[in-house]
Amino acid sequence: MVEREELNAAAMAIYEKVAEPALEALRRANMTSSDIDQIELIGGGVRIPMVLEKLEQALERKDLGVHLNGDEAMCFGSAFIASNSSSSFKVKSVLLTQHPDYDVHLKISPTKADEAVSEEDQ
Numbered sequence: 001m002v003e004r005e006e007l008n009a010a011a012m013a014i015y016e017k018v019a020e021p022a023l024e025a026l027r028r029a030n031m032t033s034s035d036i037d038q039i040e041l042i043g044g045g046v047r048i049p050m051v052l053e054k055l056e057q058a059l060e061r062k063d064l065g066v067h068l069n070g071d072e073a074m075c076f077g078s079a080f081i082a083s084n085s086s087s088s089f090k091v092k093s094v095l096l097t098q099h100p101d102y103d104v105h106l107k108i109s110p111t112k113a114d115e116a117v118s119e120e121d122q
Contacts, residue, residue: 019054
């Protein structure tokens with residue numbers, strides 16, 4: 001058994017980095033957390049109180065939304081996309097449609113270039 005205090009002490013270096021991606025996204029968008037009306041968290045980190053605490057501190061929010069079942073939402077989304085892409089399954093297509101009025105371009109890069117991992121490193 002690992003006590004919560006022992007886990008927090010062992011993982012503190014990781015906890016301190018939890019908010020970095022969100023803060024970097026805000027910086028790149030020339031925004032602050034006060035420009036955001038709502039924040040909804042998904043993923044396993046919502047089950048760790050210290051993760052929520054660090055995000056609340058960094059984003060200056062008293063309440064972060066955890067209304068969605070993030071695991072379920074991601075599983076359903078993945079299943080729908082996989083079923084539409086598969087030639088092995090005979091299922092009715094579940095369509096995901098988006099029609100934004102603008103082009104969407106996505107570039108993923110590490111917030112710290114020296115911490116980047118390439119396929120060869122894995």
